[in-house]
Amino acid sequence: MLTPRGPKDSLLPFCGLGGPCPEVIPIITPQSVNCGSAEVPLRSRGARKGVRKAAALAGISARNASWRSAMSVACVALGLGFITLAVAPLTHANENARALATANAPAAPKKVIIDTDPGTDDALAILLALNSPELDVRALTVVPGNVTAQQGLENALKLVSLTNRCDVHVAGGAQHPLFQKLITAELWHGANGLANVELPPSKCKADPRFGPDLIIQMIHESPHEITLVPVGPLTNIALALLKDPSIVPLVKEVVIMGGSISGGNVNAAAEANIYNDPEAAQIVFHAGWRLTMVGLDVGDKTLYDQAHLDQLSKTHGPENDFAVKVLTFLLGQEAKYGAGGGSPMYDPLAVGTAIDPSIVSTQPMHVDVESRGEFTRGETVANRRNAVERNVLHGDRYVIEGIDHVDPNVQVCTGVNAEKFLQLLNSRLAGK
Numbered sequence: 319m320l321t322p323r324g325p326k327d328s329l330l331p332f333c334g335l336g337g338p339c340p341e342v343i344p345i346i347t348p349q350s351v352n353c354g355s356a357e358v359p360l361r362s363r364g365a366r367k368g369v370r371k372a373a374a375l376a377g378i379s380a381r382n383a384s385w386r387s388a389m390s391v392a393c394v395a396l397g398l399g400f401i402t403l404a405v406a407p408l409t410h411a412n413e414n415a416r417a418l419a420t421a422n423a424p425a426a427p428k429k430v431i432i433d434t435d436p437g438t439d440d441a442l443a444i445l446l447a448l449n450s451p452e453l454d455v456r457a458l459t460v461v462p463g464n465v466t467a468q469q470g471l472e473n474a475l476k477l478v479s480l481t482n483r484c485d486v487h488v489a490g491g492a493q494h495p496l497f498q499k500l501i502t503a504e505l506w507h508g509a510n511g512l513a514n515v516e517l518p519p520s521k522c523k524a525d526p527r528f529g530p531d532l533i534i535q536m537i538h539e540s541p542h543e544i545t546l547v548p549v550g551p552l553t554n555i556a557l558a559l560l561k562d563p564s565i566v567p568l569v570k571e572v573v574i575m576g577g578s579i580s581g582g583n584v585n586a587a588a589e590a591n592i593y594n595d596p597e598a599a600q601i602v603f604h605a606g607w608r609l610t611m612v613g614l615d616v617g618d619k620t621l622y623d624q625a626h627l628d629q630l631s632k633t634h635g636p637e638n639d640f641a642v643k644v645l646t647f648l649l650g651q652e653a654k655y656g657a658g659g660g661s662p663m664y665d666p667l668a669v670g671t672a673i674d675p676s677i678v679s680t681q682p683m684h685v686d687v688e689s690r691g692e693f694t695r696g697e698t699v700a701n702r703r704n705a706v707e708r709n710v711l712h713g714d715r716y717v718i719e720g721i722d723h724v725d726p727n728v729q730v731c732t733g734v735n736a737e738k739f740l741q742l743l744n745s746r747l748a749g750k
C-alpha cells in the first residue's frame with residue numbers, strides 16, 4: 319500500500335548495475351532458496367545462455383556482479399528462465415482440462431494463502447477474508463513491507479487471535495527484498511503498523527516453517543486448488559517460485575494487490591508493493607500462471623469515506639470496533655497526506671476480487687516490471703495492444719518491417735464496482 323517516498327540513497331547498489339550487494343546474500347539462505355546447484359548448470363553452454371536470457375528478462379546483468387552476487391543472480395535468473403521457458407506452456411495446456419473437469423462441480427470455499435505485510439489495509443483485508451464464507455484461508459505468510467518482518471509477524475498473529483482463528487497457519491518469511499533495502503511505511507500505517515491500536519497479545523503461535531516453504535508445501539498438498547493473494551511486496555512468492563518452479567501449474571490463480579498502469583503512489587511511476595521489490599515482481603509476473611493485477615487503477619477508485627465509517631460505527635464487536643479505529647486513522651492520514659475523497663481500500667479489494675471476481679473488470683495485457691529506470695524503477699509497464707513493432711537494421715538505421723504479437727501475462731483490473739465492494743466490506747465486518 320502507500321509508502322512515503324524513499325530516499326534514493328536508501329537503495330543498495332543493484333547487483334546488475336556493477337556494485338556488490340552483500341546484503342542480498344543473507345536472505346537467500348539454504349532454508350529459503352537452494353542455490354547450491356547453480357554452479358553446475360552454469361558450466362553448460364545452454365545453461366549460460368539461459369542465464370543470459372533470463373537475466374535479460376529480469377533486467378539483471380550477471381556479468382558485472384561479484385562472484386557471490388553472481389551466484390544469487392544466477393539462481394534468480396535460472397529460476398526465472400526455467401519458470402518462463404519450461405513451465406509456462408504446461409500451465410496453458412492444463413487449464414482447459416481443469417476447467418472442463420470442474421465446470422459442474424458445486425461451489426466450495428476457495429482455498430487461499432494471503433501473503434501480507436500487515437499493515438492497516440492488510441489488517442482490513444485479513445478481517446474481510448476471515449469473515450467471508452467464500453474463502454477458506456489456509457495461511458498467512460508474512461513479508462516485510464509496510465513494517466519489518468518481525469513487526470508484521472506479530473501483527474498477523476494478533477489478527478488471527480482477534481478473530482479466534484488460531485487454526486490459520488501464520489508463518490514468517492523473507493527478512494527484506496531481494497536486491498534492495500526495505501522501505502517501511504509507518505507514516506501511513508502507524509508506528510506498529512496497525513494504526514497505533516494495541517491489540518491484546520496473541521493466543522496463537524507462529525508456524526515454524528519458512529513462509530515460502532509453507533506456500534510450496536500447501537500448493538502440493540492441494541494441487542490446482544490454492545489461490546495466492548499477495549498483498550505486499552512479492553519477495554516471498556518469488557522465493558517460492560525460485561525454490562520450486564513446479565508449483566506454477568499447480569496454483570489455481572494469483573490475485574495480487576500491486577502495480578498500476580496509470581501512475582504510481584510512491585512517486586510518479588511506481589506503486590509501493592512493486593517498488594519495494596521490483597525483481598521479485600518481475601519473476602512473479604512472468605511465472606506463467608493466471609495472474610490478476612489489482613492495482614492503483616481500481617484501488618484508487620475504491621474510497622472508504624466518512625459515510626462508510628459512520629455506517630460501520632453503528633455496529634459493534636471486537637473486530638468491528640478494531641476496524642473502526644483503523645479506518646478512523648486511515649481517514650485522518652488521507653486528510654493530511656492524501657488526495658481526498660476517502661481512503662483507498664487497496665488490499666481489501668484484492669481479497670474482494672478473490673471473493674467475487676465480478677467486482678472488477680479486466681483486460682489481458684503483457685506487463686513487465688521496470689527494474690533499471692532512473693525515474694521508473696518499479697513501474698508496471700503494460701502493453702495494451704499486446705504488440706510491438708519489429709525493427710530491423712538496414713545500414714545505418716532501423717526499419718520497421720512488421721508487427722509482432724506479445725502474449726498477455728496479466729489480467730489487469732481496469733474497472734471496479736466500488737460501492738458494491740465497499741458495502742461487501744462493511745457487511746462482512748459489521749457486528750463481528
Ligand SMILES: [Ca+2]
Nearest residue numbers: 319440549550
Ligand atoms: Ca499490504
